[in-house]
Amino acid sequence: MTITTLGTTNIAVTPLCIGTWAWGDKLFWNDYDEAELQAAFTRALELGLNFFDTAEIYGSGLSEKFLGKFTQSNTVQIATKFAPLPWRFTGKSVSEALTASLSRLQRNSVALYQVHWSFAFFMSQDTLMNALAEEVQRGRVQAIGVSNYSAVQMQETQQILGKLGIPLAVNQVPYSLLNRQIETNGIVDTARDLGVTILAYSPLAQGLLTGKYTLGSNQKPTGARKIDPRFSQDGLQKITPVISLLKQIGETHNHTPAQVALNWLIAQGNVIPIAGAKTVKQVEENAGALGWQLTPEEISQIDEITRPWRN
Numbered sequence: 075m076t077i078t079t080l081g082t083t084n085i086a087v088t089p090l091c092i093g094t095w096a097w098g099d100k101l102f103w104n105d106y107d108e109a110e111l112q113a114a115f116t117r118a119l120e121l122g123l124n125f126f127d128t129a130e131i132y133g134s135g136l137s138e139k140f141l142g143k144f145t146q147s148n149t150v151q152i153a154t155k156f157a158p159l160p161w162r163f164t165g166k167s168v169s170e171a172l173t174a175s176l177s178r179l180q181r182n183s184v185a186l187y188q189v190h191w192s193f194a195f196f197m198s199q200d201t202l203m204n205a206l207a208e209e210v211q212r213g214r215v216q217a218i219g220v221s222n223y224s225a226v227q228m229q230e231t232q233q234i235l236g237k238l239g240i241p242l243a244v245n246q247v248p249y250s251l252l253n254r255q256i257e258t259n260g261i262v263d264t265a266r267d268l269g270v271t272i273l274a275y276s277p278l279a280q281g282l283l284t285g286k287y288t289l290g291s292n293q294k295p296t297g298a299r300k301i302d303p304r305f306s307q308d309g310l311q312k313i314t315p316v317i318s319l320l321k322q323i324g325e326t327h328n329h330t331p332a333q334v335a336l337n338w339l340i341a342q343g344n345v346i347p348i349a350g351a352k353t354v355k356q357v358e359e360n361a362g363a364l365g366w367q368l369t370p371e372e373i374s375q376i377d378e379i380t381r382p383w384r385n
Contacts, residue, residue, distance in 0.1 A: 098133020165205030225260030336363035
């Protein structure tokens with residue numbers, strides 16, 4: 075299994091991360107089965123995947139609890155997130171939130187601790203980043219990351235952390251073939267300039283890039299996706315040419331449209347997709363994106379047909 079690192083740190087992770095938003099969440103996703111989640115976790119390790127992303131707000135902490143229960147090896151790299159909620163306005167609140175997350179995860183430290191969104195209400199970025207830096211010094215956090223930060227906010231964060239001798243490791247943002255705005259709003263370029271890794275969430279556009287949802291298909295969206303206009307007949311019509319190309323290229327390599335879509339993201343460089351999985355089948359599907367490469371011509375073809383989604 076190929077290994078990469080988070081930003082300029084020496085934290086080694088696989089080039090694909092398993093997302094656990096759906097572990098314990100019933101609001102956006104369907105119901106989950108704990109036995110299936112554990113089997114999925116075990117299968118991920120068997121396939122060499124060691125990187126898992128969670129957050130304290132996923133399932134109101136259940137996602138972290140499941141990971142803590144399943145994890146038996148220190149070789150697993152876990153990323154979780156701090157939610158800058160309105161009532162959290164001191165550095166102490168960062169420490170308290172991390173303590174609670176570590177308790178649920180049954181760990182003494184995490185590889186990556188991320189700020190879940192950029193708007194911190196009554197807490198300044200200086201206060202927030204200094205509190206995170208203290209946790210690095212205490213050894214409870216190995217690397218600091220952010221999520222949903224703009225290019226300018228990344229630069230500001232890097233400046234604050236740089237004064238403390240700590241690099242900003244990642245920015246977790248939405249990125250897929252059907253959402254390429256980070257390529258045109260400065261985030262991709264700034265991340266490369268700063269040595270920050272892009273963690274791409276929703277890399278399969280909530281399942282649209284799997285090829286399951288097509289015009290005339292019996293597969294119907296569930297949860298919040300039922301009211302997402304992208305899953306409407308007009309939305310599905312718009313992406314039909316994209317899915318057709320992914321299928322065509324996938325057949326050439328004996329891979330699925332989803333695996334092609336994930337492979338394309340990895341091929342961009344400095345990008346680690348976070349692919350959600352609740353079952354063994356989904357883990358195996360995600361892992362199938364690794365161990366092979368699209369040709370330069372195929373990368374170009376996919377780039378061209380999805381350019382409308384850059385804006």
